[in-house]
Amino acid sequence: MVRKTKQLRQLLNSQYLEFLMEAHNGLSAKIVEEAGFKGIWASGLSISSAMGVRDNNEASWTQVLEVLEFMCDATSIPILLDGDTGYGNFNNVRRLVKKLEQRGIAGVCIEDKVFPKTNSFINGATQPLADIGEFCGKIKAAKDAQSDEDFVVIARIEAFIAGWGLPEALKRAEAYHQAGADGIIIHSSLRVSDEILAFKQEWGDRCPVVIIPTKYYTTPTQVFRDYQFSIVIWANQICRAAITAMQQAAKTILTEESLLNIEEEIIPVSEVFRLQGALELQEAEKRYLPQN
């Protein structure tokens, strides 16, 4: 089987538009793989929300690592971690990369903001950007720390989010590319894709460019193909779908004080067992437990 790092690298360098789907725990990761996705975005927003905390580095990086381990064990497709700002300085980044490799994570994305970060869609224009030189040091440290040559390091540019224009975004992209980033995420909070398209037009194919169309979701995916983006990340929809379903089920059961109207609407317990791999354990028990 192709190593997960190599799988992710192949997605990044593929001539076709590829897709990563968000997941935030072992169960959602498994569901994403079963749906047919070739890779997973371990979203900071959705992992933190599943933990019941904010997307402000309230969960420690080792708590995130624990979640990643479950996600990785449950799946055979590569995981790209949303590594926020790298949880500290260059030194924290290189330790992060080492630990991610040990846990089977295929790559990490770090963004050019300041620890503790805030989600890009919460007052983005007030968020300070990292110093370019300091951020380049983090990228270099990440690349020097990896022991698997295919481990992927993506640099995420928040210039548009923070209210800077195209020249600043391009300046940063060039610096991060020179520092050794394997690809760039160009992020935007506009409801139209103008910023990211203008960026790609200027940037060309100097290195793969990844996008997160959470806000500009009305842009047809064919446009992203035509502009030759590398990967589209659907960054939070599995988490949001789960929240919708959980809110509705909780409300129905609370008000009706009965399961009658919900039982047919939700998956049976047997499907939970299947997703957990209960059958495998039953077979293993036959092999390993004394049979009477």
Ligand code: SPV
């Ligand atoms: C995440 O999924 O945590 C991201 C993407 O960073 S976004 O929330 O769209 O900024």
Ligand code: MG
């Ligand atoms: Mg994030």
